Amino acid sequence: MRFGMCLLPLLTLLVGMPPVDAEENPAVRIVWHANLEKGLALAKQTNRPVFLVSGAPACLGVPGIW
């Protein structure tokens, strides 16, 4: 399925991400950089590879859900 929507790039750099443990409260979470240009600039500056995920914070036009 193709979407011509405004996609929100979510990036994280591969730096020591601890694994998520469902038993922990609050759970360990990924820090997302929600701006493609800024995320890529940080990756370049730190020389860390990029974990790129894109998505729209709306499903079928309704917000509040991926």
Add this chain to the structure above:
Amino acid sequence: MEQLLGVTDGTLPNTVFCLLSPDGKTKLTRPTRGPSIFRTPENMAVQMKRLASRYKPAVPNSFVAPVPLVDRVDLAMNVAASDNRPLVVFYHPSSADLKMLVESSRPIVWDAELAGQFMYAATSSKEDLKAMVNASGDAGVYIVEPDEYGVSGKIVRHVEWDEVADSLNRELLRALVKFEPFQKNHQQHIRDGYVFGIEWETIVPESDPMSVQAKRRFKSRFNGMD
């Protein structure tokens, strides 16, 4: 991003997953809809560590990254609601002071107990605070719990701009302990969104005919529109 991932203009899928080299030019994995190519989370972690080990970090361990701000407050509210996380909004009417406020919060935001727990946005426009119920308009840091749809939010704490160094860490931890994420049912969420007329217009109009038709079908099914 289309160029980056090597797809034709206008054909970027709604979700894309890919690992890239630090310069963002080389794809380290094939772009896919999700990380299922790794089969298991354990294998994904192994492969990510292997790929990361190819590149020597260019900053010392003491390096603190910038605050990961979402571009706009309303978008950040929506993203926070979608991720079911609280939102932190930095506000100061002076752009220069706002910059200082955000910069001074860097080490707090990246504290091990807080990293990844909040979404962040910054603004010098009082207008942007309107979606936050009972916002005083005072400069500082607002900790907000978004509503289910991320169109408005309840301020649970406010830290004055000159108290950030002393209080922000403590207030974020308190807000985190009290935060209760919504239990969302995908289908119900969309149905109720149509019933109550809560919709999100993307900056780039949706062009994919299949998606537009699906939206139309859902709308007519749930509230008899169209």
